[in-house]
Amino acid sequence: MPSVSPVVTPDRLLRQEVLALHAYAVPDSTGMVKLDAMENPYLLPLPLRDEIAHLLAHAAINRYPDAHAHSLKQKIQAVTGLPEDMDILLGNGSDEIIQLLALAVAKPGAVLLSVEPSFVMYRMIADFTGMQYVGVSLTQDFALDLPAILAAIQRHQPALVFLAYPNNPSGNLFDAEAIKQIIALAPGLVVVDEAYYAFADVSFIPMLAHYPNLLVMRTFSKLGMAGLRLGFVAGSKAWLRQLEKLRLPYNVGVLTQLVAEKLLQHHDVLLQQASQIKQDRVGLYAQLTAITGVQPYVSAANFILFRVKQANAIFDRLKQRGVLIKNLSNSHPLLADCLRVTVGTPEENEQFIQALQDSIR
Numbered sequence: 001m002p003s004v005s006p007v008v009t010p011d012r013l014l015r016q017e018v019l020a021l022h023a024y025a026v027p028d029s030t031g032m033v034k035l036d037a038m039e040n041p042y043l044l045p046l047p048l049r050d051e052i053a054h055l056l057a058h059a060a061i062n063r064y065p066d067a068h069a070h071s072l073k074q075k076i077q078a079v080t081g082l083p084e085d086m087d088i089l090l091g092n093g094s095d096e097i098i099q100l101l102a103l104a105v106a107k108p109g110a111v112l113l114s115v116e117p118s119f120v121m122y123r124m125i126a127d128f129t130g131m132q133y134v135g136v137s138l139t140q141d142f143a144l145d146l147p148a149i150l151a152a153i154q155r156h157q158p159a160l161v162f163l164a165y166p167n168n169p170s171g172n173l174f175d176a177e178a179i180k181q182i183i184a185l186a187p188g189l190v191v192v193d194e195a196y197y198a199f200a201d202v203s204f205i206p207m208l209a210h211y212p213n214l215l216v217m218r219t220f221s222k223l224g225m226a227g228l229r230l231g232f233v234a235g236s237k238a239w240l241r242q243l244e245k246l247r248l249p250y251n252v253g254v255l256t257q258l259v260a261e262k263l264l265q266h267h268d269v270l271l272q273q274a275s276q277i278k279q280d281r282v283g284l285y286a287q288l289t290a291i292t293g294v295q296p297y298v299s300a301a302n303f304i305l306f307r308v309k310q311a312n313a314i315f316d317r318l319k320q321r322g323v324l325i326k327n328l329s330n331s332h333p334l335l336a337d338c339l340r341v342t343v344g345t346p347e348e349n350e351q352f353i354q355a356l357q358d359s360i361r
């Protein structure tokens with residue numbers, strides 16, 4: 001008779017880092033004005049949707065996708081204006097690329113450094129890949145504290161540095177000269193995360209040729225393809241050749257490859273939507289400024305961070321009025337009483353402003 005093994009429980013089997021994690025929470029948004037996740041609020045023009053429907057009808061979903069996504073990569077390189085001798089690696093969203101980079105450098109004791117508050121996945125992924133995480137606080141107005149960062153780099157010798165440009169959740173662009181000093185001093189890779197590139201007018205892509213330890217990461221999620229899950233990291237061939245080994249062979253599916261390539265053929269449509277969102281951001285910022293007790297922060301992204309008197313209560317009241325935004329109040333000391341709203345359609349923005357005025361009174 002085979003002996004019965006003792007009952008194994010998650011507590012006993014799983015790594016301590018995993019048990020200690022809090023899962024990334026995604027609230028239910030059914031029926032809400034959804035302004036919490038930096039999505040593009042616009043649908044595609046009907047003719048383009050018809051083209052996509054046709055493409056999908058003929059897609060070979062019985063086959064594995066092109067493992068190298070050749071055609072899509074070429075399209076991305078062309079629309080990105082990538083320097084000649086640079087390459088890209090595709091991910092199932094850029095979240096997957098953060099994970100891949102961490103896995104690649106996670107020797108025992110290796111450090112991932114970022115700033116705080118910033119994108120929460122940097123810390124989460126450091127935790128679950130077994131890296132040490134170092135978060136250097138931003139200043140009160142969410143700027144880089146350059147002396148503190150340079151000191152932390154000297155001290156911890158990070159294998160990876162992540163800087164979101166523009167930063168999420170503050171929306172501002174860090175000083176480009178400060179970022180260059182960080183890249184120059186860092187002993188490892190520096191990843192400039194340009195998730196919001198479509199709403200900012202600046203980029204570190206032209207800097208790739210100057211700094212061999214620089215990688216630039218982008219996602220198409222915020223540009224209108226959040227549902228497709230597609231991101232990429234750009235850098236020199238020497239780095240990407242190695243990193244490619246860690247990419248799971250079919251991480252970008254047939255449907256994503258087909259649709260993303262089609263949409264990038266119509267990049268102008270997406271950029272037009274982004275430019276509309278940028279324009280509406282100006283109006284939304286002005287409206288927020290006009291409400292007593294609301295302090296918005298200048299944004300180069302498709303969202304606005306703002307401070308109120310009682311963020312938790314106002315967040316709840318907005319929700320009762322059918323408007324879902326993001327409550328950051330309890331996530332970091334610098335974000336006390338801060339809320340973040342994604343720029344939606346003009347109608348959604350108006351509904352939000354109305355609900356906010358009603359909630360503050």
Ligand SMILES: *Cc1c(COP(=O)(O)O)cnc(C)c1O
Nearest residue numbers: 093094095119164168195219221
């Ligand atoms: C949204 C976001 C990402 C991840 O986007 P994906 O949907 O996983 O491609 C990465 N970095 C920042 C700063 C973000 O805000």
